[in-house]
């Protein structure tokens with residue numbers, strides 16, 4: 001189908017959300033609908049793999065280029081294709097391109113160059129930092145993943161500290177679709193690769209990834225990347241809710257004209273994130289919570305949501321008329337760009353006016369489970385027991401894409417009340433992940449779920465103001 005026809009199909013006037021599916025041509029052609037996380041120890045090749053599949057280098061920030069490590073979450077989109085001729089040899093018949101590629105490009109396999117390829121998946125990669133000091137950032141990326149690639153470098157012993165810690169995190173979040181990639185196989189002999197494969201299988205026993213495929217690859221040399229593409233097509237499409245009022249979790253925010261924010265012809269602030277339910281449309285009025293926190297005339301802390309119009313929607317360079325759940329999308333808004341600069345809106349929730357959950361400043365957490373032993377730490381602390389939570393203790397909490405400092409006010413066996421250092425827009429039963437400072441860095445120690453909380457007053461604007 002020609003791009004022009006698809007753009008015409010993305011006509012909001014003709015949109016019937018009850019008929020949409022993540023693989024509907026007008027969706028998959030323009031927008032990624034699955035998030036795949038890249039997790040694993042520092043420098044095991046996550047960013048290089050993303051580049052091999054999408055053609056995009058996610059390491060974009062100056063400090064990252066200087067230090068050669070990922071600091072922020074990186075994003076890149078890719079389309080996965082298969083040759084339409086069934087006799088095209090596997091896995092060569094699978095191929096990947098960037099998000100802007102047409103839907104039926106010619107096959108690249110010698111002997112099949114007259115054949116067309118079919119677009120099977122459109123995905124977003126969430127490239128997590130592997131450095132131990134950046135664990136809480138990895139956790140905020142993990143909350144938007146539908147599947148994950150766990151990268152394990154073939155030229156190091158397995159497991160390394162953040163290999164264990166990242167796997168524990170996705171285990172806690174009950175992420176089902178894991179694929180283990182034994183990367184850098186170009187640096188070792190075959191017998192060494194076999195030996196390490198056994199060590200990897202041993203390490204995976206009893207974890208959420210116990211029967212995950214382990215695929216040998218070289219991201220640097222593009223070896224076996226077609227097999228990885230084939231595995232991507234086997235990831236089940238998550239069930240999506242297209243009909244509820246739309247909610248989006250903000251994972252990045254920019255002022256205008258920054259590289260990496262996709263289309264840069266907007267005048268207002270830009271937020272990037274994943275829609276968890278519903279469909280966002282161009283021209284729609286939306287609310288962002290918590291928005292701005294202020295003291296009112298009585299000295300009481302109140303939250304003022306940010307109201308704004310959606311001026312544009314985009315997935316990397318693809319302009320959209322509407323955006324659906326899954327995948328990472330950008331939202332160009334009419335808000336003052338000063339509000340969204342430098343990731344200032346990360347952790348906020350964007351959605352239909354009047355439909356967003358409460359904004360809490362205190363939370364009661366139930367069903368708390370602590371890991372038995374510390375993971376992700378080096379020699380001195382490795383394997384130490386995770387001690388019980390203490391009244392007055394300061395922890396880091398991850399709720400959706402929000403990372404927030406908390407102090408424990410009361411603690412019982414499996415529950416605790418927490419004072420937050422900043423308000424958060426969230427809902428009862430949402431999962432939270434707990435980290436504690438160990439050896440100078442935040443380490444994953446456990447998880448729980450929101451039971452209740454103390455909400456702030458929200459200063460809403462009457463609905464008739466938007467008509």
Ligand SMILES: Nc1nc2c(ncn2[C@@H]2O[C@H](COP(=O)(O)OP(=O)(O)OP(=O)(O)O)[C@@H](O)[C@H]2O)c(=O)[nH]1
Pocket residue numbers: 040041042043044045046047048049068069070071128129130131151183184185186187217218219220221
């Ligand atoms: N020989 C070889 N080198 C690789 C391969 N994949 C990655 N590398 C190299 O390993 C180093 C680290 O790669 P990155 O892709 O930055 O690793 P990363 O896991 O994204 O690093 P962080 O995000 O900082 O944790 C770079 O110098 C890459 O060129 C591979 O398959 N073979």
